Amino acid sequence: MFELHPRLKQDCIAIGGFPLCRLLLMNDSTYPWFILVPERADIREVHELTDDDQVRLIGESSRLSRWLAEEFEADKINVAALGNMVPQLHWHVIARHVSDPAWPGPVWGKGPPKPYAPEAIDRIRDAAGDALGETFVKRS
Protein backbone atom coordinates (compact mmCIF):
# COMPACT_ATOMS: atom_id res chain seq x y z
CA MET A 1 0.00 0.00 0.00
CA PHE A 2 1.41 3.39 -1.02
CA GLU A 3 1.60 6.00 1.69
CA LEU A 4 3.25 9.40 1.32
CA HIS A 5 6.42 9.73 3.41
CA PRO A 6 5.75 11.91 6.50
CA ARG A 7 8.57 14.28 5.59
CA LEU A 8 7.05 14.98 2.15
CA LYS A 9 3.65 15.42 3.80
CA GLN A 10 5.16 17.96 6.18
CA ASP A 11 7.22 19.98 3.68
CA CYS A 12 4.83 19.97 0.70
CA ILE A 13 1.33 20.94 -0.37
CA ALA A 14 -0.92 18.52 -2.33
CA ILE A 15 -1.73 19.88 -5.78
CA GLY A 16 -3.19 16.89 -7.61
CA GLY A 17 -2.45 13.61 -9.29
CA PHE A 18 -1.40 12.14 -12.63
CA PRO A 19 -2.11 8.49 -13.46
CA LEU A 20 1.20 7.45 -11.84
CA CYS A 21 2.36 10.30 -9.64
CA ARG A 22 1.02 12.47 -6.91
CA LEU A 23 1.89 16.12 -7.60
CA LEU A 24 3.17 18.13 -4.64
CA LEU A 25 4.34 21.72 -4.33
CA MET A 26 7.30 22.31 -2.02
CA ASN A 27 6.10 24.89 0.52
CA ASP A 28 8.89 27.30 -0.40
CA SER A 29 7.88 30.23 -2.56
CA THR A 30 11.55 31.01 -3.29
CA TYR A 31 11.29 28.73 -6.35
CA PRO A 32 8.42 27.14 -8.30
CA TRP A 33 9.46 23.73 -6.95
CA PHE A 34 7.26 20.72 -7.60
CA ILE A 35 7.64 17.08 -6.63
CA LEU A 36 6.23 14.01 -8.38
CA VAL A 37 5.82 10.92 -6.20
CA PRO A 38 4.97 7.66 -8.00
CA GLU A 39 2.12 6.06 -6.05
CA ARG A 40 3.88 2.73 -5.70
CA ALA A 41 4.86 1.17 -2.40
CA ASP A 42 8.46 0.49 -1.36
CA ILE A 43 10.24 2.13 -4.30
CA ARG A 44 13.47 4.04 -3.67
CA GLU A 45 15.03 4.29 -7.13
CA VAL A 46 13.74 5.15 -10.62
CA HIS A 47 15.19 1.88 -11.90
CA GLU A 48 13.07 -0.10 -9.42
CA LEU A 49 9.89 1.03 -11.21
CA THR A 50 8.56 -1.25 -13.98
CA ASP A 51 9.44 -0.19 -17.53
CA ASP A 52 5.85 1.00 -18.06
CA ASP A 53 5.96 3.11 -14.90
CA GLN A 54 9.31 4.61 -15.95
CA VAL A 55 7.68 5.70 -19.21
CA ARG A 56 4.75 7.17 -17.26
CA LEU A 57 7.15 9.02 -14.93
CA ILE A 58 9.16 10.68 -17.70
CA GLY A 59 5.93 11.55 -19.54
CA GLU A 60 4.33 13.15 -16.47
CA SER A 61 7.59 14.94 -15.67
CA SER A 62 7.74 16.42 -19.16
CA ARG A 63 4.10 17.45 -19.14
CA LEU A 64 4.73 19.25 -15.85
CA SER A 65 8.02 20.73 -17.12
CA ARG A 66 6.40 22.22 -20.23
CA TRP A 67 3.74 23.86 -18.11
CA LEU A 68 6.27 25.22 -15.59
CA ALA A 69 8.48 26.59 -18.36
CA GLU A 70 5.53 28.56 -19.71
CA GLU A 71 3.62 29.47 -16.55
CA PHE A 72 6.69 30.70 -14.66
CA GLU A 73 8.70 31.88 -17.68
CA ALA A 74 11.55 29.66 -16.52
CA ASP A 75 15.08 30.11 -17.80
CA LYS A 76 15.76 26.42 -17.10
CA ILE A 77 13.97 23.40 -15.75
CA ASN A 78 15.84 21.20 -13.27
CA VAL A 79 14.67 17.59 -12.84
CA ALA A 80 16.19 15.22 -10.31
CA ALA A 81 15.67 12.17 -8.14
CA LEU A 82 18.12 12.36 -5.23
CA GLY A 83 16.49 10.84 -2.15
CA ASN A 84 19.52 10.98 0.10
CA MET A 85 17.38 12.29 2.96
CA VAL A 86 13.86 10.98 2.18
CA PRO A 87 14.10 7.40 0.89
CA GLN A 88 10.68 7.26 -0.86
CA LEU A 89 11.21 7.86 -4.59
CA HIS A 90 10.33 11.47 -5.37
CA TRP A 91 11.15 13.42 -8.49
CA HIS A 92 11.89 17.14 -8.31
CA VAL A 93 10.81 19.42 -11.17
CA ILE A 94 11.93 22.98 -10.51
CA ALA A 95 11.51 26.14 -12.59
CA ARG A 96 14.78 28.04 -12.33
CA HIS A 97 15.51 31.69 -13.05
CA VAL A 98 18.87 33.37 -13.49
CA SER A 99 17.64 35.83 -10.86
CA ASP A 100 16.83 33.18 -8.21
CA PRO A 101 19.01 33.11 -5.07
CA ALA A 102 20.61 29.70 -5.77
CA TRP A 103 21.38 30.24 -9.48
CA PRO A 104 23.43 28.69 -11.07
CA GLY A 105 23.82 26.19 -8.22
CA PRO A 106 21.22 23.59 -7.28
CA VAL A 107 18.37 24.52 -4.91
CA TRP A 108 18.84 21.81 -2.28
CA GLY A 109 20.10 22.85 1.12
CA LYS A 110 19.86 26.59 0.48
CA GLY A 111 18.34 29.09 2.95
CA PRO A 112 15.14 28.55 4.97
CA PRO A 113 11.88 27.98 3.01
CA LYS A 114 9.44 30.88 2.57
CA PRO A 115 5.95 29.38 3.00
CA TYR A 116 3.25 30.31 0.47
CA ALA A 117 0.23 32.46 1.27
CA PRO A 118 -3.02 30.42 0.98
CA GLU A 119 -4.21 32.48 -2.03
CA ALA A 120 -0.99 31.73 -3.90
CA ILE A 121 -1.51 28.00 -3.35
CA ASP A 122 -5.10 28.20 -4.65
CA ARG A 123 -3.89 30.07 -7.71
CA ILE A 124 -1.23 27.45 -8.49
CA ARG A 125 -3.68 24.58 -7.93
CA ASP A 126 -6.22 26.15 -10.28
CA ALA A 127 -3.63 26.88 -12.95
CA ALA A 128 -2.31 23.31 -12.73
CA GLY A 129 -5.84 21.91 -13.03
CA ASP A 130 -6.47 24.01 -16.13
CA ALA A 131 -3.15 23.28 -17.81
CA LEU A 132 -2.10 19.72 -17.06
CA GLY A 133 -4.62 17.92 -19.22
CA GLU A 134 -7.43 15.43 -18.91
CA THR A 135 -5.63 12.75 -16.93
CA PHE A 136 -4.55 15.21 -14.24
CA VAL A 137 -6.87 15.60 -11.27
CA LYS A 138 -6.61 18.61 -9.00
CA ARG A 139 -6.88 17.89 -5.28
CA SER A 140 -5.97 19.30 -1.91
Added chain:
Amino acid sequence: MFELHPRLKQDCIAIGGFPLCRLLLMNDSTYPWFILVPERADIREVHELTDDDQVRLIGESSRLSRWLAEEFEADKINVAALGNMVPQLHWHVIARHVSDPAWPGPVWGKGPPKPYAPEAIDRIRDAAGDALGETFVKRS
Protein backbone atom coordinates in the same frame (compact mmCIF):
# COMPACT_ATOMS: atom_id res chain seq x y z
CA MET B 1 24.52 17.96 -36.24
CA PHE B 2 25.23 16.85 -32.66
CA GLU B 3 28.49 17.97 -31.17
CA LEU B 4 29.52 17.46 -27.55
CA HIS B 5 29.66 20.74 -25.59
CA PRO B 6 33.33 21.80 -25.05
CA ARG B 7 32.86 21.97 -21.28
CA LEU B 8 31.67 18.35 -21.14
CA LYS B 9 34.56 17.35 -23.40
CA GLN B 10 36.97 19.05 -21.02
CA ASP B 11 35.58 17.76 -17.71
CA CYS B 12 34.68 14.20 -18.76
CA ILE B 13 36.10 10.99 -20.17
CA ALA B 14 34.38 9.11 -23.03
CA ILE B 15 33.25 5.64 -21.92
CA GLY B 16 30.92 4.52 -24.70
CA GLY B 17 27.53 4.93 -26.25
CA PHE B 18 23.96 3.66 -25.99
CA PRO B 19 21.57 3.96 -28.93
CA LEU B 20 20.53 7.46 -27.80
CA CYS B 21 23.16 8.73 -25.37
CA ARG B 22 26.87 9.12 -25.23
CA LEU B 23 28.19 7.83 -21.88
CA LEU B 24 30.78 10.00 -20.15
CA LEU B 25 32.58 9.65 -16.84
CA MET B 26 33.14 12.85 -14.89
CA ASN B 27 36.89 13.04 -14.30
CA ASP B 28 36.46 13.19 -10.54
CA SER B 29 37.21 9.99 -8.67
CA THR B 30 35.54 11.36 -5.53
CA TYR B 31 32.26 9.83 -6.76
CA PRO B 32 31.32 7.28 -9.44
CA TRP B 33 29.71 10.08 -11.47
CA PHE B 34 28.49 9.38 -15.00
CA ILE B 35 26.79 11.60 -17.55
CA LEU B 36 24.45 10.61 -20.38
CA VAL B 37 24.26 13.04 -23.29
CA PRO B 38 21.51 12.41 -25.86
CA GLU B 39 23.14 12.70 -29.28
CA ARG B 40 20.59 15.18 -30.58
CA ALA B 41 21.43 18.70 -31.70
CA ASP B 42 20.10 21.83 -29.97
CA ILE B 43 18.30 20.19 -27.03
CA ARG B 44 18.40 21.88 -23.62
CA GLU B 45 15.55 20.22 -21.75
CA VAL B 46 14.32 16.63 -21.33
CA HIS B 47 10.85 17.73 -22.48
CA GLU B 48 12.29 18.97 -25.78
CA LEU B 49 13.20 15.38 -26.75
CA THR B 50 10.61 13.43 -28.74
CA ASP B 51 8.48 11.01 -26.72
CA ASP B 52 10.46 8.07 -28.15
CA ASP B 53 13.77 9.66 -27.15
CA GLN B 54 12.44 10.34 -23.64
CA VAL B 55 11.66 6.65 -23.32
CA ARG B 56 15.16 5.78 -24.58
CA LEU B 57 16.71 8.21 -22.10
CA ILE B 58 14.94 6.81 -19.03
CA GLY B 59 15.70 3.27 -20.21
CA GLU B 60 19.41 3.96 -20.70
CA SER B 61 19.54 5.83 -17.40
CA SER B 62 18.01 2.88 -15.55
CA ARG B 63 20.30 0.37 -17.25
CA LEU B 64 23.25 2.47 -16.16
CA SER B 65 21.81 2.97 -12.65
CA ARG B 66 21.35 -0.76 -12.07
CA TRP B 67 24.94 -1.39 -13.06
CA LEU B 68 26.29 1.44 -10.87
CA ALA B 69 24.25 0.25 -7.88
CA GLU B 70 25.87 -3.18 -8.17
CA GLU B 71 29.38 -2.34 -9.39
CA PHE B 72 29.98 0.40 -6.83
CA GLU B 73 27.76 -1.01 -4.05
CA ALA B 74 25.93 2.31 -3.98
CA ASP B 75 23.75 3.32 -1.06
CA LYS B 76 21.70 5.55 -3.39
CA ILE B 77 21.62 6.53 -7.03
CA ASN B 78 21.13 10.22 -7.85
CA VAL B 79 19.80 11.13 -11.30
CA ALA B 80 19.39 14.71 -12.49
CA ALA B 81 19.28 17.05 -15.45
CA LEU B 82 20.20 20.53 -14.23
CA GLY B 83 22.09 22.34 -17.01
CA ASN B 84 22.29 25.70 -15.32
CA MET B 85 25.94 26.02 -16.36
CA VAL B 86 26.24 23.85 -19.50
CA PRO B 87 23.16 24.34 -21.68
CA GLN B 88 23.44 21.10 -23.72
CA LEU B 89 21.09 18.50 -22.21
CA HIS B 90 23.10 16.13 -20.06
CA TRP B 91 21.82 13.66 -17.49
CA HIS B 92 23.80 12.91 -14.35
CA VAL B 93 23.75 9.39 -12.88
CA ILE B 94 25.79 9.25 -9.70
CA ALA B 95 26.47 6.39 -7.29
CA ARG B 96 26.30 7.83 -3.79
CA HIS B 97 27.65 6.44 -0.54
CA VAL B 98 26.84 7.53 2.99
CA SER B 99 30.61 7.82 3.43
CA ASP B 100 31.18 10.20 0.47
CA PRO B 101 32.24 13.77 1.29
CA ALA B 102 29.03 15.43 0.02
CA TRP B 103 26.53 13.03 1.66
CA PRO B 104 23.61 13.65 2.19
CA GLY B 105 23.87 16.83 0.10
CA PRO B 106 24.10 16.87 -3.70
CA VAL B 107 27.53 16.56 -5.36
CA TRP B 108 27.46 19.69 -7.52
CA GLY B 109 29.78 22.53 -6.58
CA LYS B 110 31.65 20.59 -3.91
CA GLY B 111 35.50 20.54 -3.61
CA PRO B 112 37.97 20.32 -6.51
CA PRO B 113 37.78 17.18 -8.70
CA LYS B 114 40.31 14.38 -8.16
CA PRO B 115 41.27 13.14 -11.64
CA TYR B 116 41.37 9.38 -12.28
CA ALA B 117 44.55 7.40 -12.89
CA PRO B 118 44.60 6.00 -16.47
CA GLU B 119 44.36 2.38 -15.23
CA ALA B 120 41.22 3.21 -13.26
CA ILE B 121 39.60 4.63 -16.39
CA ASP B 122 40.48 1.51 -18.40
CA ARG B 123 39.00 -0.66 -15.65
CA ILE B 124 35.71 1.29 -15.61
CA ARG B 125 35.49 1.26 -19.43
CA ASP B 126 36.02 -2.51 -19.54
CA ALA B 127 33.50 -3.15 -16.77
CA ALA B 128 30.92 -0.94 -18.52
CA GLY B 129 31.50 -2.75 -21.82
CA ASP B 130 30.97 -6.11 -20.13
CA ALA B 131 27.92 -5.07 -18.12
CA LEU B 132 25.81 -2.64 -20.12
CA GLY B 133 24.45 -5.05 -22.69
CA GLU B 134 24.45 -5.61 -26.42
CA THR B 135 23.36 -2.17 -27.54
CA PHE B 136 26.12 -0.45 -25.56
CA VAL B 137 29.38 0.16 -27.40
CA LYS B 138 32.57 0.87 -25.49
CA ARG B 139 34.75 3.64 -26.88
CA SER B 140 37.42 6.11 -25.90
